[in-house]
Amino acid sequence: MFTGLSAFPLTPIDEKGIDKRAFVGLVTRLADAGVDSIGALGSTGGYAYLSREQRAWAARTAVEAAGTTPVIVGIGALRTRDVLNLAADAQSAGAAAVLLAPMTYQPLTDDEVFGLYEAVTAEISVPLVVYDNPGTTHVTFSDELHGRIAVLPKIGSIKIPGIAVEEAPGRIAVLRAVIPAHVTIGVSGDWLAAGGLLGGADAWYSVLAGLFPETVLAITRAAQTGSSAAAVAASDRLEPLWALFQRYGSLRVVSAAAESLGLVNSPNLPLPLLGLDHAARRELEAALVVLGLN
């Protein structure tokens, strides 16, 4: 389950609640495209902003809409107690795995981060993906901390931040040396991910694939079959989107792109998050036209 392409859909929401029909549509689109797994309630799925009830609904609905495609459900929260409740809800919903980032308000020590994973892996029956995302959690995982956590029971994969293409093989080799062989390494940071796969990563945990699964699957399959040049070229072709991701944040960009495709209403992000402004939307529209994704 923790190899190939994992696609992370939006959970469209406004101040009245989740747009249930749109969420089912987004998940169904991913299953139909043949992605290897679906990451519901990831950062792109807005997990940090939703209530326990909304998250339980989204987990159940994603599993149902995904059919035979395995669904990985995000269970992060600031308190360990809440994470344990969310893990139980995800398992009841039929999640094939759970995804856990160490959310922070007070900065956490390494022992506190480890303690969180220890407590959660002691309770769950499905595998867990360690979600290393310093851009949202502000936790810096040392290799030593990755190594301590990766030997806990139930750890199945580590989702790591983007790595510059030239550094990917070295970085992945270093991490591989401190974790058990059965734990896979998945890259994120979509604009760098083709390089990560070619540099030895097992999986791509992708925001863009949550909206454009075929486009990202083509890059993934090229990388998996050793067609390095084709994978790099297909990723480089998306540069207009990658530039927007880096400038405005991938969440705001896929939110606006999903609106543009008519797949979600506007607004679809929880306040205080705002969608792209008018000028950025025009840039995005132009990029989608050039890429034939409109």
Place this chain on the structure above:
Amino acid sequence: MFTGLSAFPLTPIDEKGIDKRAFVGLVTRLADAGVDSIGALGSTGGYAYLSREQRAWAARTAVEAAGTTPVIVGIGALRTRDVLNLAADAQSAGAAAVLLAPMTYQPLTDDEVFGLYEAVTAEISVPLVVYDNPGTTHVTFSDELHGRIAVLPKIGSIKIPGIAVEEAPGRIAVLRAVIPAHVTIGVSGDWLAAGGLLGGADAWYSVLAGLFPETVLAITRAAQTGSSAAAVAASDRLEPLWALFQRYGSLRVVSAAAESLGLVNSPNLPLPLLGLDHAARRELEAALVVLGLN
């Protein structure tokens, strides 16, 4: 209300719930000491880790235990919608003011931070303290953003991070120039706060005062009456505590100190947060003995 010393107590909690009796004891101790205001459910009060129901209880209880001392209640949350609900709860509880930090998971743009304060100040009837705390929120307030927010209705004060003593007068003058005259400036970062008061700040929003109100009041009153040398000497005397604050985080240190005084049980922080380890506790005990605070 937004001048002098504002003391921020712990909300002692374990995996079963809030230690209600201990919380009442901590708040009563502050009111009895004569602090100028009490900051319930600040970062030290663990607001980010508590449920809406727990926060409503703590707000009501703090107001009751504080008697005539005004209580400022923290209303931060990741979603604007939740902040609005928490503001309503705090007002129902009798809060004299509310305190709002822009909590983040997705990094926020300046317009998003402004939009949060705009939405909240449009709804509340009590004044609001802008809580600028990059160490927990990872939001960097520019002076321009402070200026935009400070002119919103109901803004009463800005709680700013610690400033090095030699930079305090300049920094406070720059901020003063971009905010209305009725908005006060309060400093935090206890180890730097005496310098902040002497450099022109109106208030000290203090973690240490949440446990040792008399000690911190003495420094505050010295600074307020122009006894600069006495204020600096009294603050410098606490250096063993300031060193521990900077090494382990002020929350963990006051948590352990409150245990040491027998005011709270152990543990009293929400997991994944852990108390100080054995060696750090020994350092703390020694410091309390030297300072006569044991």
